[in-house]
Amino acid sequence: MTSTTEDAAIEGLRDALGALKDRERVAERLLDSSAKHSFDPDKELDWEAPFEPGKWFWPPELVSLYGTPMWRRMSEDQRIALSQHEAAALASLGIWFELILMQLLVRHIYDKPATSAHVRYALTEIEDECRHSKMFARLITRGDTPYYPVSAVHRNLGRLFKTISTTPGSFTATLLGEEILDWMQRLTFPDERVQTLVRGVTRIHVVEEARHVRYAREELRRQMVTAPRWSQEFTRLTSGEFARVFSVAFINPEVYTNVGLDKRRAMAEVKASPHRREVMQTGAKRLTDFLDDIGVLRGAGRRLWKSSGLLA
Ligand SMILES: [Fe+2]
Numbered sequence: 001m002t003s004t005t006e007d008a009a010i011e012g013l014r015d016a017l018g019a020l021k022d023r024e025r026v027a028e029r030l031l032d033s034s035a036k037h038s039f040d041p042d043k044e045l046d047w048e049a050p051f052e053p054g055k056w057f058w059p060p061e062l063v064s065l066y067g068t069p070m071w072r073r074m075s076e077d078q079r080i081a082l083s084q085h086e087a088a089a090l091a092s093l094g095i096w097f098e099l100i101l102m103q104l105l106v107r108h109i110y111d112k113p114a115t116s117a118h119v120r121y122a123l124t125e126i127e128d129e130c131r132h133s134k135m136f137a138r139l140i141t142r143g144d145t146p147y148y149p150v151s152a153v154h155r156n157l158g159r160l161f162k163t164i165s166t167t168p169g170s171f172t173a174t175l176l177g178e179e180i181l182d183w184m185q186r187l188t189f190p191d192e193r194v195q196t197l198v199r200g201v202t203r204i205h206v207v208e209e210a211r212h213v214r215y216a217r218e219e220l221r222r223q224m225v226t227a228p229r230w231s232q233e234f235t236r237l238t239s240g241e242f243a244r245v246f247s248v249a250f251i252n253p254e255v256y257t258n259v260g261l262d263k264r265r266a267m268a269e270v271k272a273s274p275h276r277r278e279v280m281q282t283g284a285k286r287l288t289d290f291l292d293d294i295g296v297l298r299g300a301g302r303r304l305w306k307s308s309g310l311l312a
């Protein structure tokens with residue numbers, strides 16, 4: 001080996017070691033924070049308290065039909081009922097995401113040393129997601145609203161994705177699932193117009209989710225530097241496709257039928273609503289800025305993101 005290639009190899013090793021150390025440092029901090037701020041929703045929240053009359057189940061501005069002609073014709077009771085069904089649909093979507101995420105995390109750590117902080121944190125995150133999914137299911141049951149599964153097509157796309165996705169692809173999808181819902185939940189838990197139970201559920205989720213977002217972001221940032229080029233390109237495309245699926249799957253259209261509205265008409269009004277477009281783009285902004293920064297939003301992937309309506 002000439003000395004230049006030797007130098008390059010040593011430098012490469014040093015970078016890899018630096019990245020590993022950095023990864024461990026982040027995970028140690030997240031483990032510390034998990035030890036201090038984790039919640040048991042079954043004990044933390046009053047599940048028996050009656051719902052408060054006149055209060056919303058989701059802030060009205062974040063309900064899909066808000067501001068449309070159909071919304072203006074609806075009674076206050078019907079609007080509140082829609083907020084409850086949309087909260088149940090989002091909780092159902094949350095469970096779907098969390099099930100996918102848990103499998104992605106298990107795959108991510110499968111061949112890594114279980115004594116590392118990075119793996120121990122992934123296991124902690126899986127514990128968090130188990131509690132969250134049970135909490136969301138309990139909220140749906142408590143409200144007597146249906147469970148709103150995503151369509152069979154999306155369920156099967158999810159099945160394929162969680163089986164074949166690469167590491168950076170997995171973390172991009174994780175962030176997509178977590179950040180937009182997180183943005184909505186950050187507006188929900190402090191909102192006094194919203195039911196106490198919903199505020200409690202969203203508060204717990206926001207606190208624990210902040211760590212998940214941190215973990216996924218740091219890992220994705222490293223991966224977009226170290227992953228092979230084909231994998232980076234694959235991430236751009238799958239994330240764009242996932243953004244498209246996500247924007248369609250976001251609200252299950254059965255919510256409209258269940259509160260007595262014409263489903264097709266409601267979907268058309270949501271699609272045409274400038275307010276809704278702004279809500280979704282604002283909710284995705286923190287994520288799209290980050291993805292742009294680390295090079296995920298390029299080429300054909302960027303075009304898919306734009307067609308999803310999540311990127312302005
Ligand atoms: Fe969660």
Ligand SMILES: [Fe+2]
Nearest residue numbers: 129178209212
């Ligand atoms: Fe999470």
